[in-house]
Amino acid sequence: MSQETDIQKNVLEKIHRGEVSMRSKVYFMLRIILIGTASVLILVGSLFALSFVFFSIHASGVQFLLEFGERGLLKFSILFPWTSFFIFILFLVILEFLIRKITPMYRFSLLRIFLWILAIGIVGSTLVDLTPLHSFLLSEADKDQLPILGPWYEQIHDSHQNQGIYRGVITSLNDTGFTFVISYNDTDLDSDEGTWTIVPPSGFNIHALSVGENVYVAGHLQNGVVYAYGIRVVSDD
Numbered sequence: 356m357s358q359e360t361d362i363q364k365n366v367l368e369k370i371h372r373g374e375v376s377m378r379s380k381v382y383f384m385l386r387i388i389l390i391g392t393a394s395v396l397i398l399v400g401s402l403f404a405l406s407f408v409f410f411s412i413h414a415s416g417v418q419f420l421l422e423f424g425e426r427g428l429l430k431f432s433i434l435f436p437w438t439s440f441f442i443f444i445l446f447l448v449i450l451e452f453l454i455r456k457i458t459p460m461y462r463f464s465l466l467r468i469f470l471w472i473l474a475i476g477i478v479g480s481t482l483v484d485l486t487p488l489h490s491f492l493l494s495e496a497d498k499d500q501l502p503i504l505g506p507w508y509e510q511i512h513d514s515h516q517n518q519g520i521y522r523g524v525i526t527s528l529n530d531t532g533f534t535f536v537i538s539y540n541d542t543d544l545d546s547d548e549g550t551w552t553i554v555p556p557s558g559f560n561i562h563a564l565s566v567g568e569n570v571y572v573a574g575h576l577q578n579g580v581v582y583a584y585g586i587r588v589v590s591d592d
Contacts, residue, residue, distance in 0.1 A: 423585030
């Protein structure tokens with residue numbers, strides 16, 4: 356009890372000395388409203404950024420690299436949408452700062468608050484990724500009808516041939532030579548279009564492939580032939 360009295364006494368003395376300024380209730384209400392609004396906007400932005408990471412990995416086919424061993428894992432780490440992920444982390448840091456401004460969460464450690472916000476962000480962004488939002492925005496970007504965010508979405512369909520990634524439709528199979536040919540043409544006349552002969556990795560069952568199937572191939576190009584270390588049949592989507 357005496358400790359509370361001492362605290363009150365110290366606060367009153369600081370007020371009398373002018374070290375603590377009095378604020379009206381309106382000030383504190385406006386402050387809470389502004390910080391709360393900013394927190395909601397930051398939370399929405401963080402959910403959007405992380406859900407875009409999930410969508411980008413899936414729509415670009417980069418996820419298949421995880422099936423291709425150590426070399427595939429290395430390529431996955433290179434092609435991972437780090438910019439969007441770091442934006443998500445930045446939003447979380449800002450959100451944690453804002454939350455501590457309007458709630459008595461100083462009783463909890465920074466790490467615990469951050470982990471709670473991270474968990475909310477992951478669950479929320481997963482739910483966003485289940486909606487057609489990103490697919491719709493990607494479609495708009497492909498038609499050059501998406502301002503500001505257009506370049507973000509257009510990069511999903513960027514060629515990864517400089518990283519040894521090829522995709523296309525199987526046009527022919529050579530069972531005797533154990534090779535097959537793929538062709539890719541998305542009609543935009545850029546560098547990712549072409550035709551390549553694929554040599555599958557050792558032990559790969561070429562008889563499981565069929566003409567007309569879409570494939571995602573990781574390998575190295577030599578004299579017009581791609582020597583693959585990973586092949587994945589994908590859906591038309």
